Amino acid sequence: MSSNTPINYVEFKASDLEETKKFYGQAFGWTFTDYGPTYTAFSESGLEGGFELTEAPIVNGALVVLYHKNLEAIKERVVEVGGKISMDIFSFPGGRRFHFLDPSGNELAIWSDQ
Incomplete structure (x- = not known):
């Protein structure tokens, strides 16, 4: 998998x-x-993904998840260029990830299996 x-x-x-x-x-x-x-x-959809159960009203129900080999380095870069961390690094089955807001307020996540 690419690290870009x-x-x-x-x-x-x-x-x-x-x-x-x-x-x-x-x-x-x-x-x-x-x-x-x-x-x-x-x-079997062309792109892997998932559904998370929520009881909250669904306003923007999609979360785009990026991959990067070095989670700490890319988190630092995201913050350095103006991103805001909305959920710090956490573990889940298969890896770790964090969420961030871009300058327009869109939430994305970045994960790593390392």
Whole structure:
């Protein structure tokens, strides 16, 4: 995998994971892997992604996730050029990531498997 921060994953919010999986599975043939009761990843879509269960109203339900080998270095660069950290580095099954806001207020995330 390249280390130049390609778009690697897209994450959506969902108010009902079972209904969401049924819809995307039947409409587009996507397949799903559950990671506990609040998250499911999808494949067979052309780009990997997932759905996170939420009870909050969904305003902007998509989270674009970039990949970078050195999470600490890219976090420092994001802040250096004007990004604001909205969720500091945390671990999840398979890696670590952080979220940031760009100068327009769009939230993105960057993850690493290292």
